[in-house]
Amino acid sequence: MAVDVYLNFNGNCREAAEFYSEVFGAEKPKFMTFGETPPSPEYPLPEEAKNLIMHTRLNIYGSNVMFSDVFPGMPFVQGNNISLAIVVDSQEKLQSAFDQLKEGGKVEMELQETFWSKYYGSVVDKFGIHWQFNLGIGEW
Secondary structure (H helix, E strand, O other): OEEEEEEEEOOOHHHHHHHHHHHHOOOOOOOEEHHHOOOOOOOOOOHHHOOOEEEEEEEEOOEEEEEEEOOOOOOOOOOOOEEEEEEEOOHHHHHHHHHHHHOOOEEEEEEEOOOOOOOEEEEEOOOOOEEEEEEOOOOO
16 A cells, blocks of 8 residues: 655656656656547547656655556646545455545545546545555556
């Protein structure tokens, strides 16, 4: 189990992750772009999104720090571009925490299967904290 930090950037995620990798002597990051995701006819990918970073991760002194660019058209507020990521191997624990945190908050994405996780979702709790939920860690 882990609670990881997730940082969002406004088009400069690759530059930031490479910089932090050097600063902290972390392994060079692997990048997944939005353009590398499985296509969906329901949600065509805008050209300006294809080279943006959907996900990368660094291990900084034993802690996972995850990064991505915000998707074009999504709000970006510098200083509010951080969320906490719950990563557990128990679907029951994930569901329980999600259900409790969504009370009085706002669900951004219901818990569901994605191409990167068997169970993923996100919520902003009643205190304005952004949470992501992921069943297991996977390759990314």
